[in-house]
Amino acid sequence: MLPDASHPVWELIATGKRPLESHKPTVNLLIHSNKMSYERDQSPANVQHMAAKTHSFFSHFEALFPAEIAQILR
Amino acid sequence: MPATISATLQSIPEVQAAIAAGDSLFLAGSRNALSQLPRGHWVGGTISYFMTEEGGRQADDRVFVTPIPAFALDVRAEDYGPQELARIYRDAPAHGFTLIVLPAGTQVHRLFAEQAPSFDGFLMRPVVGWVTGVPVDRIGLDSPAVFNGGTGTVLEERCAALHVELPPNKMADLDIVNIFESADGQVIRFDQTGFHVAQCRIAGKPVNLADYISENGISTELPLVADYNGTSINVSFQKVDPVARTVDLFAPVFPGVEYRFAKPVEDYEAAFARQITAEGRGPFFSCNCILNYLYGHLEGKKTGCITGPITFGEIAHQLLNQTMVRLYLRDI
Numbered sequence: 001m002l003p004d005a006s007h008p009v010w011e012l013i014a015t016g017k018r019p020l021e022s023h024k025p026t027v028n029l030l031i032h033s034n035k036m037s038y039e040r041d042q043s044p045a046n047v048q049h050m051a052a053k054t055h056s057f058f059s060h061f062e063a064l065f066p067a068e069i070a071q072i073l074r
Numbered sequence: 075m076p077a078t079i080s081a082t083l084q085s086i087p088e089v090q091a092a093i094a095a096g097d098s099l100f101l102a103g104s105r106n107a108l109s110q111l112p113r114g115h116w117v118g119g120t121i122s123y124f125m126t127e128e129g130g131r132q133a134d135d136r137v138f139v140t141p142i143p144a145f146a147l148d149v150r151a152e153d154y155g156p157q158e159l160a161r162i163y164r165d166a167p168a169h170g171f172t173l174i175v176l177p178a179g180t181q182v183h184r185l186f187a188e189q190a191p192s193f194d195g196f197l198m199r200p201v202v203g204w205v206t207g208v209p210v211d212r213i214g215l216d217s218p219a220v221f222n223g224g225t226g227t228v229l230e231e232r233c234a235a236l237h238v239e240l241p242p243n244k245m246a247d248l249d250i251v252n253i254f255e256s257a258d259g260q261v262i263r264f265d266q267t268g269f270h271v272a273q274c275r276i277a278g279k280p281v282n283l284a285d286y287i288s289e290n291g292i293s294t295e296l297p298l299v300a301d302y303n304g305t306s307i308n309v310s311f312q313k314v315d316p317v318a319r320t321v322d323l324f325a326p327v328f329p330g331v332e333y334r335f336a337k338p339v340e341d342y343e344a345a346f347a348r349q350i351t352a353e354g355r356g357p358f359f360s361c362n363c364i365l366n367y368l369y370g371h372l373e374g375k376k377t378g379c380i381t382g383p384i385t386f387g388e389i390a391h392q393l394l395n396q397t398m399v400r401l402y403l404r405d406i
Contacts, residue, residue: 020303021304022303022304023304024249025248025249025250025302025305025390025391026197026200026247026248026391027303028302028303028304028305029191029197029302029303029305029391029392030197031302031303032302032303032305033191033196033197035303036191036328036330036331039330040330053198056198057197057198060198061245063245063404063406064245064247064404064406
């Protein structure tokens with residue numbers, strides 16, 4: 001089961017402090033999009049927004065990305 | 075009701091019959107071919123090149139058909155102008171996917187290419203499709219177009235979309251096949267977003283890109299490649315003007331992204347065959363780039379087991395170049 005939206009792991013993934021390896025283009029586009037956003041704006045509000053988006057993404061697509069979810073749960 | 079037509083290159087009467095039977099279809103064909111189709115549940119775009127079971131081919135009198143499966147809960151055709159394009163992801167079903175076609179060289183094409191990653195719903199709602207074109211000997215003479223079969227309109231400045239809602243036990247899964255990888259050259263950066271560039275920075279130094287390409291004898295058949303967390307994303311060259319010292323691209327470059335020139339690919343057919351592994355159930359939809367068809371001499375050659383239109387740009391969430399896109403509908 002995925003950590004809930006308030007878990008700090010989502011901020012770590014969103015900011016790239018916890019790297020996520022994937023062969024899935026959709027996941028990699030998300031990670032890249034987060035990276036670009038974080039380079040532009042490191043404010044707490046933006047980090048929170050990115051973390052929420054990352055959580056929503058993996059919640060919605062949980063069935064497609066088991067290898068990435070395993071890294072998140074590690 | 076199951077679709078009455080299979081996913082392949084079909085004759086115009088076969089497609090007319092499927093539309094009359096009420097099938098929901100995503101279509102690719104010449105303007106002449108698509109103009110002969112009746113109103114119905116379909117959207118399509120102009121293109122005359124296809125990957126078929128027999129290999130790549132040009133055909134102006136046939137239509138590549140992607141039938142929407144019967145298990146889809148809802149299928150809705152819409153079209154979008156530049157002012158409405160930003161809501162395309164929001165209009166997409168919460169659980170499903172959206173198929174789109176964009177006419178090459180138009181404002182909607184440019185807007186989507188430059189701004190899709192900032193649209194609300196980007197990545198959360200899978201958007202897949204392609205950029206429409208014309209036969210290469212008609213570039214600059216004929217206009218690419220899209221068709222909204224629901225309204226019976228031909229559109230040269232708008233994007234046509236088919237929003238498809240899936241049942242809870244199905245999920246859209248996007249994949250891309252890129253036969254290019256970065257060479258070991260220096261990093262290229264751009265300060266502005268755009269399809270038209272002059273200056274860049276190579277290894278941190280300001281350089282005119284057109285001059286750099288000419289002076290170093292770089293083949294513009296090879297794209298620029300950016301690394302998006304392990305996924306290679308291409309930007310292809312349209313034209314280098316050595317007099318104006320400018321470069322036109324088929325997709326925009328973005329500030330903050332590191333690009334490199336691609337390594338040469340000797341045999342495109344073999345490169346695709348290596349990357350495409352057979353799965354039990356093939357993709358629901360696929361398309362491949364016209365530049366791969368032309369530069370790779372893919373006429374009569376196969377791209378693994380994959381079929382679909384050969385296009386002027388591919389869309390997997392965002393605009394791609396020189397890439398094969400595949401959409402799978404997974405059981406979950």
